[in-house]
Amino acid sequence: MSMGLTRHQAAAAPKVFQLKHRLGEATVIKLLVVVLKCFCDSVRVPDKLSAAELIETAEVLAATYTHDSIKDIMLALKEARVGGYKFYQSVDAGKVFDIVSSYFEKKVDWLNSQHLDTKARSTSAEHSAVAQLVAAGAAVGGIGQRLDPTHPNHDSLRRKLTITNGKARRGLITPEQAEQQRQQVQQANQRKARTDWQPHAAAQRRIESRNTTEDRRLLAKYSQPNQ
Structure with a gap:
């Protein structure tokens, strides 16, 4: 059931309280019982949880970890099984609670690390x-x-x-x-200077004629004595 399960997937999965609203509390407890039963079957110890103990343990987990996912609990049990947890010939409720509690302590550190990494990437x-x-x-x-x-x-x-x-x-x-x-x-x-530009000869004569006419007009205007 937990094959290929990662912390990212567990963190993104629906939380227990959400599943209670969606599926009902009884169904959530049944799912946890199945998870615990599969875990017990995978551990080679002679003394395991009884049916009544499975239900009781599932009820405690459902009431305690309401804002975490069932996949979190699955991953916690998987990491304990493959990580060398010492069961000492038995699996009881106390050991299950110890495994799950230890997992969530590590999860807090992991989430904090993820937050810092995300913040660093965002800042970068x-x-x-x-x-x-x-x-x-x-x-x-x-x-x-x-x-x-x-x-x-x-x-x-x-x-x-x-x-x-x-x-x-x-x-x-x-x-x-x-x-x-x-x-x-x-x-x-860019604007190139046209220092070599000169008007056409005819245009130059018209310009000079116009300037001469204007000069004469101004001279006549301002050279008259005041009346």
């Missing part, structure tokens, strides 16, 4: 997530600082950069795709 995962966010934020900040604030499309480029990094953090795009999009932003951010 949180630290890893924070580190990733910090690294991503630093990357965004570094690239953002390199964006030309005078660029006419500065806001659009920064927004695209933010979206790219958000997708990368959520795994919606691969790191290679994210890097490619960042490079595209940087390329769009």
